[in-house]
Amino acid sequence: MQEMLKEKLWTYIVHNNPDLMLNLQQDFAVTHYLEEKVDGIQVLTSQLRAENKPGYIIEALCMEELTKDLLPSKFNFIHNILENEFTQDFQRLNESGSVIYEIVNMISESETVFETLGFMQDIEQDRMLRYAIAGTIRQYMESK
Numbered sequence: 001m002q003e004m005l006k007e008k009l010w011t012y013i014v015h016n017n018p019d020l021m022l023n024l025q026q027d028f029a030v031t032h033y034l035e036e037k038v039d040g041i042q043v044l045t046s047q048l049r050a051e052n053k054p055g056y057i058i059e060a061l062c063m064e065e066l067t068k069d070l071l072p073s074k075f076n077f078i079h080n081i082l083e084n085e086f087t088q089d090f091q092r093l094n095e096s097g098s099v100i101y102e103i104v105n106m107i108s109e110s111e112t113v114f115e116t117l118g119f120m121q122d123i124e125q126d127r128m129l130r131y132a133i134a135g136t137i138r139q140y141m142e143s144k
Helices: 002-016 018-026 030-039 042-050 055-070 074-085 087-096 099-117 127-143
Strands: none
Touching: 002 018, 002 030, 002 055, 018 030, 018 074, 018 099, 042 055, 074 087, 074 099, 074 127, 087 099, 099 127
């Protein structure tokens, strides 16, 4: 079960938090990170097994616990704004194969806005935050 959870967590990170993925790879810390995260939910896993929960329920509850600190995804938030409000730029970056790299850079450029206005799951759709991030993306794209 541990190996499967590590694989699923890594897949989740690759798709929803490429910025974390790149940082972990750069620091050669992927294995350590995944092991630490999965080891941290061993009590939950044991408890669910003791309750005779089906494997798919254990997996779902474990993944929920493993990913709760990775939500919401700044990557997905910026990706959505870029794709919907900067369509031509998004298509150009996507065709060149640099969209992930550029969004990771945009996350760094937007960090002050995220910290100032807050970025939590319940306010992810906050218009003010969306407008501020769109402005940051616009400035970033103009500087390219």
